[in-house]
Amino acid sequence: LWDCMSYGVTMLFEVIDSLTGLQWINPNLGGISGLYNSIQCKPTPRYNFLYNTNTSNNEDVGKFLDTVPDGDYILMMSVNDAYIRNWDSTMLGYFNELGLTQINSITDIVPYVAFLKKNDPDYPVYEVVGDTFTSIIDTNFSITGNWDRGFIESPLIGPAASWNSLQWHTHSLEAGSDSISLQLIGVNESGVETVLSINVLSEDTSLTGLSVTEFPFLKLRLNTIDTLYRTPVQLDYWRINYQPVPEAALNPSLHFSFDDSVNQFLPLSISIALENVTPWNMDSMLVKYQVTDATNTAHTYSKKYQPLAGGDTIHLTYNFETGSDVYTGGINYLYVEANPDDDQPEQHHFNNLGIISYYIISDDVNPLLDVTFDGIHIMDGDLVSAKPDIHMVLKDESKFLPLNDTSLFDIYLIYPDGSKQVVIFDNVTAFFYAADSGNLGKENSASVTLKKVFSIDGTYQLVVQGFDRSGNASGDNYYKISFEVINKPMISNILNYPNPFSTSTRFVFTLTGSEVPQLMKIQIMTITGKIVKEVFMNDLGNIHIGNNITGYSWDGTDQFGDKLANGLYFYRVTALLNGNDMDHYGTSSDQYFKKGIGKMYLMR
Known part of the structure; x- marks a missing residue:
């Protein structure tokens, strides 16, 4: 068995x-x-x-x-x-x-x-x-019959390191009615039986000449016939004296360490005592471990440990990975088998087997996906550069399973004509940056950068889904964002907001194309045309293609920092790209401008 x-x-x-x-x-x-x-x-x-x-x-x-x-x-x-x-x-x-x-x-x-x-x-x-897995069932059942012959067969004896002798003795219940014969049977490693003696006559027989290499096991069979009284001969005893091979046994009562639950991706370790209960040495001990996961899939591992001396004990320690690539969350079973497949001769095998259940707590936390265009979080339908840097960052809480594979991103673009283009990581227009496996304790994030050229004006859509290594998606639905592209470089009129203002006002405008102007200047004038303040491009803060609101706020002071008087002021904008004035981008705010000049009102 x-x-x-x-x-x-x-x-x-x-x-x-x-x-x-x-x-x-x-x-x-x-x-x-x-x-x-x-x-x-x-x-x-x-x-x-x-x-x-x-x-x-x-x-x-x-x-x-x-x-x-x-x-x-x-x-x-x-x-x-x-x-x-x-x-x-x-x-x-x-x-x-x-x-x-x-x-x-x-x-x-x-x-x-x-x-x-x-x-x-x-x-x-x-x-x-049984009440528990370790319960021992010790029971017997009776059957009745009316037979005049039969046999008694010993269990398999051995394996032996050497054979010594055979002693046996019987007696009859009625004189002269029984016919008996004792067979000595040799059994090799493959279980093939060979009858060594059809009828052992001597009640004390030497077995020292038997080869344990050829026959590591022996078996006895006593055949008995009684056609007169139908009572079997009574076996008083039979004994085979031999030196046994060693015997190892798992013994958790001496040492056992194992957690009954573990978070997915955390390593799981088992340590259990293996004892040699005989005085004979064993060679290096091979141990097989099998994990049956929640989907009933088996994963088998093996490890060879140090030799196990007679009467000694060693601790079998093994570390398992519990990532989603190997196991699934839920109840798992760990089977331990010392000396599998009779790696070396041993008396018994049943006490080399152990099984224990444990629970893997699944990772069900979604990763976080963040998408920016040229470093900006845009609104649906916003205007962007015709050559944007689209940056997607995926972050996961796992400190053990890095986001390190392009398959964790599913990305495609829908063009103005409705066609769909799947993003391929070619390291020319699409780049993948894996998480740093050595820094997962601080951050587990992967990113994708798209450097596409959108040469056709119109509305596009970016569709993205990110996954962690457990298969958790970044959202119930794919992230979708529409964006508009206008290839011609233009600038809209600049509004100030708020207007009127009392303490400060900022400037709002739109840029199209794929490049921001090299020079940009806002001139603020009195109603007589005198320039009282010039705001240069490097004062305005980060400027990008699309809708802009300056980081700079004008506080109503002149070029020297003196407060200006309340009242109406005019302003105009100069924007140069490649040495030329940028064309005008028309918007609904054009009604508030005359020949590119806008009005603002300072009211403290």
Whole structure:
């Protein structure tokens, strides 16, 4: 059983013929296949039928149970996690039809054993359900028969480091009625059996000549016949003396460390004691770890540790990543298997296995997306440069999973004619800048810069969605912003706001094209035409293509800082690009200007 665990065994069945009292035999049909689509991983016949039941319904289990004739005995038991809690009604129905009902109430990973005589109302139906995963089920069931022959077979003995001797003794209940023979059977590493002696006559036999390399295991079978009284010979004892191989066992009572929940992307660590309970040394210990995540996907890892000396204990420590690329949020199961696949000789394997559940708290926080045009957050429909620097920044709270892949951005542009253009990162017009993996404790941000030339006048639309490494989107809907492009460089009339003003006023205007003027000057004059204040471009603050409101505020003082008198003032603007006056960009505010001259009123 245990040596087939790596093939996904979760449920075991055995069948006893009620007429002969013999168990059904399951031969190997090739690979890991046995009769009735069961798992049979050994070349020699076995007495059990193994299945993987980690899906909601395994039809092979139902077909197998249907093949068992009425009146035959069926033994069934779970192996580690049989996933009974996930079975659908069809799967449970295979068992309910046999009179099994307690199986329906299993909602956790607990051991389960059942024994019954198929469709025999006179024979009880036995079901035993453990309270916890570590519960031990120790029970027995009785069967009746009327047979004149049979055999007693020992369990597999070994593996051995050396064989010494065999002693045995029997007695009969009635004199002269019994015929017996004791067989000595050698078993190799593959499970192939070889009868070494058909009938061992001596009750004390030396085995020192047997090769443990050829036969690391032995088995005894006592055949008995009594056609007169139908009573079997009584076996007083049989013993094989040998030096065992070492035996390792997981022992969490000595040392165990593990968190039952962890935030996604944080590392998860397990540490558990592995003890050599024999005085014989073991080589470097191989350990397999398997994580079954919330989607029932298995992820397998292995690690080799130091040699395990006789009577010694080592701590098995392993660190797991819990990012979305590997695991999913929810309940996960960790399986630990020391010395997997009989990496080195050992007495038993059941105590090398451990399973524990834990909960991964998913990352469900959306990343933040920020979009600017030439460093400005624009309004929908705003006028922008025909050659803008469009900058998109995506920020995430995760300190463990960097935003480092272009697939985290989905970007496209809709042109004035309605055509759609997906943005390709070509490092010419579209650039991607990944998050700094070494600085995630401070910031986890990635950015995209578009340097497009929009040569056609009209209204465009930018559509963007950003994702973090968990798949969380930056918003329920894509970010969409429309913008207008006018390629011809022009400047509108400049309004001052507020107007009238008492303490200060700022200047509002619009620029088109793709370049700001090299020279720009605002002249403020009295009603007689005398210039009392000149404001130059470097005084105005940041100027950009589109709608501008100056960072500069005029406070009603003249060129020397003296306060001007209340009253009406005129102002005009000069803007040069490449040595030429910029053309006028007409707006609805033109009605307030005459020959490019505007009016403002100072009222303290």
